[in-house]
Amino acid sequence: MPELPEVEVVVQHLNTHILGGTIQTLTIHRSDIVRTGHDLIPWFHKAKVTHVRRIGKCVIMSCQRSQKTRYLLSELGMTGLWFFKTNLSTSPQHIHCQITLSGAKARELHYWNPRRFGRLWLFETAGLEAFIQRRFGPDALTISLEEFCDLVQSTRGQLKSFLLNQHRMAGIGNIYANEILFRANVHPDAQGHKLRRTSCLRLHQTMQKVLREGIESGGSSIRDFRAPDGSQGHFQKAHQVYQKDGMPCPHGCSTLITRFQKERSSFFCPSCQKKR
DNA sequence: CGTTGAACCTGTTTGC
DNA sequence: TGCAAACAGGTTCAAC
Secondary structure, eight states: OOOHHHHHHHHHHHHHHHHOOOOEEEEEESOOOOOOOOOGGGTTOOOEEEEEEEETTTEEEEEETTTEEEEEEEEEETTOOEOOTTTTTOTTTTEEEEEEEESTTTTEEEESSSOSOOOOEEEOOOHHHHHHHHHHSSSTTTTOOHHHHHHTTTTOOOOOHHHHHHTSSSSSOHHHHHHHHHTTBOOOOOOOGGGOHHHHHHHHHHHHHHHHHHHHOOOOSSSSSOTTTTTOOOGGGOOTTTTTSBBBOOSSSBBEEEEEEESSSSETTTTTTTOO
């Protein structure tokens, strides 16, 4: 579910609501949800949350206790959410981790993830750095034009696959890949190294604009996505091609949006999106 | 090294 | 209505 904009929204909420809070309990309800760092769980008792940030589609909470910093990294997968427990509590099923915080920021935070794609990692500094290094390319929101063009031009395969490949560039998922390619008039199957520089430039500009708009709209709530306070995003209202197959192209070319399934569903306008 | 496609999970929607 | 297949925002790992 959550791509870069949704994860960014989650991080903004967490920064507003839990920064400075002290962890009273960190409870794991199924141990296989923690990929590495089981032995660090007790360390987090009485640690203070000092920083929350995003990298790619992951949320990283930095915690401090007795001059040391440890990290709780979470990947949300397709259906993962962090949310605050409320009186109108949801079913306890699929809540795999609970964090209770005390202090001015007293809260109970739940990690909910029915499909369990997405896990948690507990790290010390070296482990976190190694993880980030081996897993993420440059961030899609901040990558420079030059670096982006270099990556695109060294891509033999299809551009949509490139956009989805977190090792090459981090943050984009299926919704935003489709929306970006449509708005930049690039065919999902276009080969990276065949793209003209002008198209490359347009793709870079469009990508960062769409991601920023997604964040400003609070993300895309298609089915499950909610911010930690339960609020929905509304970027789905601005979707032009994602799940719009059979609808007329919003560019007014009178062609219908087409869907094709390879690995992930692609939605595009056969008239507006050219391979080069 | 880069790319592709099946596998991993549960829940909901679609189609016969 | 009932059941099975298709599909869903992601990552991994083996194979090319």
